[in-house]
Amino acid sequence: MAAMRHGKYRFLAGAILPGLLLYAVFVLSPYAQAFYLSLTDWTGVSGEAHFVGLDNFRRLLDDRLFLSALRNNGLMLLVVPLATILLGLLLAALVNFGGRRGSTALAGIRGGEFYKIAYFFPQLLSLPIVAVLWQFVYHPNEGLLNGFLRAVGLDALAHAWLGDPALALWAVMAVLVWSSVGFYMVLFSAAMESIPRDVLEAAVLDGAGRLATLRRIIVPLLWDNVQVAFVYLGVLALDGFAVVQVMTAGPGGPDGATEVIGLGLYRSAFTYGKFGYAAAMGVTLFFLTLAFAVIALRASRRERVELS
């Protein structure tokens, strides 16, 4: 088409270059530099960086706090996505198929719209704000959680949630799950609504119970969404910086119990000025994230179920 040729490259340059320039300066170049910096002893002050090879990475393996960070991020990587997805799926299924209308066994529950509205809200709050809120909830004396436990006579269960090394990380993970479940519930719910009714009715007519319908039909049809959710949540769990930094005092909570890689990196760089060392943590986190994404996408690959 002759008309389309006219000025094509001028338009393309105008469309792509501004975005590309911004992206190259602030995203690509820092990412590329990070790999080199991780191999230096740069402390920023002298402005001089000496090449030290893999020294930083070797030191990471002896860094007790970094090793607890690895362990904590690993646990979060398992617990946060699994808990969020299971809860999200369950709540979505209850809202979409938990009710019954006349003889239709799989119907939306009454008030389903209200639940979706209410559950979704925490997702809109930024994580540091959620963290400030939960800092109050977990407060040992005046906090909502202990106040509730004492009010119902369960004084024995009251704890210094964020001060107890055995509980702090779980308290932090609960906050991440709390803030994310609503989003994934609405996401799964939207996907469930797009499942044709006759597929579900056929399953019910064939005698499938609700649980079997959920497990055998609904979840497989949602598998793409579950997979995406798992990757997103995994990345969230590998971060964990904002909640930990705001909620737990000192470096990585009591006894390093809530130390995460991001926090160690932030502290090394911007508190101690060990930029090379911090960059090495960043590179480690990058490879962990990459490995996680590849494994998650491969391991959960199933035959795609197509409707049409």
Next chain:
Amino acid sequence: MTAVVDRPARPVTPVDQPKPASRTGRAGDVAAHLFLVGWAVLVTVPLLWAVVSSLKTDREILTSPWTLPAQPQFDNWSRAWTEASIGSYFVNSAIVVGTALVLTMLLGSLVAYALARYTFPGNRLLYYLFVAGILFPVFLALVPLFFVVEQLGLLGTYPGLILVYTAYALPFTVFFLHSFFRTLPTAIAEAAFIDGCSHAGVFFRVMLPLARPGLVSIGIFNFLGLWNQYLLPLVLNPDPDRYVLAQGLAALSVSQGYRSDWSGLFAGLTIAMLPVLAAYVLFQRQIRSGLTAGAVR
């Protein structure tokens, strides 16, 4: 088709179905509702508690956590807004996020459109270059980014934050809009070309309006993502006068001096949550469908 043969042996007509199922169904309904109500309580109670506490005196917060305030203490809010600088943090957030959002949408849709609808050498490479940014954790770039921004003299400035926010929002925006622009019909664009429309004209006058649903989805997604930024401002925005809302509130709650002022902190927290809540109440349908449409496709 064996349905006719099967039917006498296993009667599963709709008429038969409800009888055995209805009792367990009723119990199931109750359990379903209990579970749903339980999670609703878990979500709303901490939020309501914060709002109610923001209207109490410090004494009331300590002594009677479960009652409503005897006298709503609105001066907690004004104290938080002015003395604790929540007001100026708020304005900073609005400026930075608003500008970055416009810039992200403009640059992102241009790049996505060019890559989705034109063939030229290097197209694939550029696409993957942009989309690769989704995979990389921000932490990887953090240390070098700090020095890039510092060397450009943009540390602790609005333009610095705006440009960095935009750059980091581009990968997902390009990825999302790329697939969106690909699905748009070519016939209308071709007709416009034949009518003598320029490339830019086709983009702004034909394709952008067609892409509106996608733009709204990714716009909402980006707004929340940018509003929720914490790590980037924490590192690149050290000047307390320019703190954005989340950053400022977190700093307040961490700083020892403000710890004793519970009611003031609750007020700051409530002020930080209210606009989002208000927007959500007004636009909740669009926000939810927009955000989830982004992920469902």
